[in-house]
Amino acid sequence: MQKIKNYINGELVAPISNLYIDNYNPATGKVYSFIPDSDEQDVNRATEAALAAFPKWSVTPKEERSRIMLKIAELIEKNLDRLAIAESIDNGKPVSLARMIDIPRAASNFHFYATGILHYASHCHAMEDTAINYTLRTPVGVAGCISPWNLPLYLFTWKIAPAIASGNCVVAKPSEITPMTAYLLSELCIEAGLPKGVLNIVHGYGHKVGAAISAHPKIPLISFTGGTKTGAEIARVAAPMFKKISLELGGKNPNIIFADCDFENAVKTTLHSSFANQGQICLCGSRIFIERSIYEKFKNEFISKVKTLKVGNPADSESRLGAVVSKAHMEKILSYVELAKQEGGTILSGGHQVKLDGEFSEGYYIAPTVIEGLAYNCRTNQEEIFGPVVTLTPFETEEEVLMYANSTQYGLSAIVWTESLTRAHRVAGMLHAGIVWINCWLLRDLRTPFGGVKSSGVGREGGFEAFDFFTEPKNVCIKLK
Numbered sequence: 001m002q003k004i005k006n007y008i009n010g011e012l013v014a015p016i017s018n019l020y021i022d023n024y025n026p027a028t029g030k031v032y033s034f035i036p037d038s039d040e041q042d043v044n045r046a047t048e049a050a051l052a053a054f055p056k057w058s059v060t061p062k063e064e065r066s067r068i069m070l071k072i073a074e075l076i077e078k079n080l081d082r083l084a085i086a087e088s089i090d091n092g093k094p095v096s097l098a099r100m101i102d103i104p105r106a107a108s109n110f111h112f113y114a115t116g117i118l119h120y121a122s123h124c125h126a127m128e129d130t131a132i133n134y135t136l137r138t139p140v141g142v143a144g145c146i147s148p149w150n151l152p153l154y155l156f157t158w159k160i161a162p163a164i165a166s167g168n169c170v171v172a173k174p175s176e177i178t179p180m181t182a183y184l185l186s187e188l189c190i191e192a193g194l195p196k197g198v199l200n201i202v203h204g205y206g207h208k209v210g211a212a213i214s215a216h217p218k219i220p221l222i223s224f225t226g227g228t229k230t231g232a233e234i235a236r237v238a239a240p241m242f243k244k245i246s247l248e249l250g251g252k253n254p255n256i257i258f259a260d261c262d263f264e265n266a267v268k269t270t271l272h273s274s275f276a277n278q279g280q281i282c283l284c285g286s287r288i289f290i291e292r293s294i295y296e297k298f299k300n301e302f303i304s305k306v307k308t309l310k311v312g313n314p315a316d317s318e319s320r321l322g323a324v325v326s327k328a329h330m331e332k333i334l335s336y337v338e339l340a341k342q343e344g345g346t347i348l349s350g351g352h353q354v355k356l357d358g359e360f361s362e363g364y365y366i367a368p369t370v371i372e373g374l375a376y377n378c379r380t381n382q383e384e385i386f387g388p389v390v391t392l393t394p395f396e397t398e399e400e401v402l403m404y405a406n407s408t409q410y411g412l413s414a415i416v417w418t419e420s421l422t423r424a425h426r427v428a429g430m431l432h433a434g435i436v437w438i439n440c441w442l443l444r445d446l447r448t449p450f451g452g453v454k455s456s457g458v459g460r461e462g463g464f465e466a467f468d469f470f471t472e473p474k475n476v477c478i479k480l481k
């Protein structure tokens with residue numbers, strides 16, 4: 001069986017301990033490869049390599065950094081099918097989704113930041129004829145990038161690309177649950193001629209590799225995407241060391257459907273925003289609030305469409321939902337369905353594991369689940385489930401639904417369906433969220449700020465915000481007379 005390797009100082013190497021972790025295929029429930037069980041020693045080695053590469057990389061002309069990154073983007077595109085299949089096997093998501101979203105976006109991340117750096121400029125503040133201030137923006141040094149399992153290559157590259165484009169060197173850790181495409185990326189970086197030590201990828205557990213990156217005294221900057229609890233732990237370790245941190249954390253996003261919406265479009269898109277990637281996208285709208293006058297109509301139409309969604313082998317182009325990422329995660333999701341019942345909820349659709357035949361009989365499949373009859377403030381409606389589970393709740397007034405929507409500890413994204421221009425702007429302004437989609441979902445322009453408020457995170461990714469994060473501003477003041 002294949003053994004994944006770490007990518008350190010330009011080479012693919014085994015972990016120093018020579019220990020490995022089983023890597024499961026969620027579609028079959030079987031081990032299909034092994035992941036390095038790296039530890040602090042490997043992180044130290046990767047950090048030394050990054051530190052050694054930094055003096056040269058940080059002054060490499062941006063045009064040259066850009067050229068190498070464009071080559072990586074091109075190689076990702078060239079390997080689209082191979083990467084999409086690998087992502088699907090590792091994560092359980094439909095291959096069609098990985099082919100359409102995950103892998104093209106990974107290529108776009110490199111392309112976007114490879115070209116973005118050519119246009120990134122800093123400020124100048126003139127004090128009439130007295131003095132002139134200009135801001136230098138220099139790379140910070142070694143950046144620690146830690147990413148989750150739900151959009152593995154997509155989110156991994158979303159951090160690495162702006163970090164290296166702006167002249168940093170990187171020690172990165174993908175999720176131990178979905179390491180394969182990060183490993184394949186390391187092969188592509190070698191092929192593209194990325195200088196050794198610029199990017200180092202250390203595989204392994206969060207409490208070992210992730211913790212060692214967060215605590216490393218020579219890694220002054222941490223970019224993290226993952227759960228809120230892990231984010232809090234990273235902040236606890238990094239804050240006393242005065243590290244720069246960017247935290248993209250959990251969500252419990254509201255999807256608000258007003259009676260004046262474009263009904264067909266709202267139902268169709270809500271199907272995606274509820275169940276794409278088995279509901280394992282931090283931006284999925286898991287709390288659906290529907291204005292009372294169209295509640296029954298929306299519910300009936302939505303449920304009839306949910307029942308047509310095929311849960312199946314991720315390689316089958318007919319499958320709309322594949323497997324959830326792990327057995328532990330499947331059990332967590334199903335435990336929330338039980339909790340919902342205890343809290344008085346009625347299961348309108350799904351609510352159970354799906355057993356497939358043959359080689360898929362041990363896979364982790366869950367039927368798309370819709371629940372109604374829950375209070376807005378019960379645990380099911382307040383805690384992140386991160387699976388194919390949504391709740392339906394009626395509301396009477398705008399004021400009431402805003403209170404429901406803003407009632408959780410989270411504030412990542414929100415979706416609003418209305419044809420009223422004034423209401424759309426008013427509600428968008430009043431939602432506690434970093435991102436609001438009106439009459440759409442997951443429509444992304446990579447230049448826009450991306451991130452959440454409250455327990456959904458600190459800082460923003462995207463566009464020049466990422467370059468601002470990965471560089472340190474220095475003001476230089478020159479007296480003119």
Ligand code: NAD
Pocket residue numbers: 146147148149150151155173174175176204205206207209210211214225226227228230231233234248249250251281282384386412451452456457
């Ligand atoms: P997680 O927090 O368990 O793991 C994320 C990463 O952190 C993994 O690589 C893991 O190994 C590492 N890690 C674990 N413990 C660590 C520690 N003590 N120190 C340093 N690193 C550690 O999250 P997950 O289960 O992989 O991902 C799901 C979560 O990610 C959900 O909460 C989801 O909402 C969130 N997410 C957020 C965004 C966003 O943009 N806001 C995007 C995707 C996912």
